[in-house]
Amino acid sequence: MSVLFHLTMPNGPLASLEAVMQDAQALQKQIPGSQINHLYPSQQPGTRLPRQLWGMAQLPRLRRAEQQMRLHHIFNPDLFFFPALRWLKKPIVYTAVTGVGKTSKAMAQKVSERVHTIVVPTEADQQRLAAWGIDNTAVIHSGIDISQFHYQPPPADAPFTLMMASAPWTKAQFRSKGIDALLATAQEYPDLHLIFLWRGLLADEMRQRIAQANLRERVTLLNERVNVNDILSRVHASILLADNPALVKAFPHSLLESLVAGKPVLVSPTMALADYVAANECGVVVTAVSSQAILQALNQLQSQYATYQQNALAVGRRDFGQQQFIDATLALYKTVVGADFLPGTAVAP
Structure with missing residues (x-):
């Protein structure tokens, strides 16, 4: 059983210092065979490629990779619909790491229609999404080692x-x-x-x-x-x-x-x-x-x-211990793909 993590940040030489990378790596350690992919199209910030196109060039490789995965987990600052998501076949968990923020109702609804679960950092974010008729959500608080x-x-x-x-x-x-x-x-x-x-x-x-x-x-x-x-x-x-x-x-x-x-x-x-x-x-x-x-x-x-x-x-x-973040996320994965999700246990895709 493994997860394909997607980050929307550059994969530069000091990427491991970023909090989002640390979150993904902490989860990756719990699930052998999982991989981290960078949807961001450059190793340096400042790409001119519009966000709508991020991940499109990767689709052949991602489609091959997801054959060995049970789900995708995307970490992005806000709720933004990446068109490449339409081509992924396995369930998607989408974490908005900064919360709902200035996301529009229309954009949030578009994301919710394509993903299994939207993860937000606070109950206030969850309540705002509920007011927009979006209930496929979960609140998972941050943690560190x-x-x-x-x-x-x-x-x-x-x-x-x-x-x-x-x-x-x-x-x-x-x-x-x-x-x-x-x-x-x-x-x-x-x-x-x-x-x-x-x-x-x-x-x-x-x-x-x-x-x-x-x-x-x-x-x-x-x-x-x-x-x-x-x-x-x-x-x-x-x-x-x-x-x-x-x-x-x-x-x-x-x-x-x-x-x-x-x-x-x-x-x-x-x-x-x-x-x-x-x-x-x-x-x-x-x-x-x-x-x-x-x-x-x-x-x-x-x-x-x-x-x-x-x-x-x-x-x-x-x-702010990291274990509560890991436990809550692994529990969410089980609701997405079923109770047979056990970290460290190989499960046929």
Whole structure:
């Protein structure tokens, strides 16, 4: 029994650092023989090929591959109907990793008619789809391998330091993901230090922006594979901003890692995680992608830091373990293809 996973992101050299890839790989380890396919038509972002054509050139290979598979599982930021889906014969599970967001009712209904189950990250997403008459849905919450992370306080003499670990795919995302706003905040707040974890793309552009802002002494750019837990030991909190819900996962891995490591987070209200952060007081919701809003959130975080930090440590390990994500997804697969689905057991297609 195996699954053919489809990702709509570039298969670049640092693709394994992406949360969606990590989710697919975690499931792949549970199901021998499963494969990961990239519907995105390039190893670099910025393709000019319209989304409607993604996967079309792969169809002969995908049709051969699915003969050995029992189902397809597509991970895409939003609900978008790829015409290539019409040619696949095995059942399809479709995960909208950022939620319903700005998806139109017509598009959501089009996807629901072609797939077996739509997976969304929150109950609110599920309720919105139900209001549109779409009931072939499931809610599966994100999770990470919590064994890789543990709390370490930053050095006693360390300046207040924020980590951002969701690098941009395009130049436009320097603005939309708040990177420019963060650099502007550091210019206004001389005690603030920043650590950015990068993934190979646009590194020279980032170095140029750091230099132009005269922040080389207070901004660290790590454009390499690192032990994230070690980096978290150097910071007080993590931040991830987005002015559009489709830019990042509803529950971004970098912020879950921070919470599991006992470090509070700063997050935009466009992400579903923002409601969780506010309810559990394990960080602060940043009202806008601007230096002014970041400064206000920073002041709030610092004024009550001990409380936010203790709450992050208490809830992170409790709520975001990877096993619940794996168990829920495998249980869904059984509803799709039948009770004979047992990971590790070969089942004739």
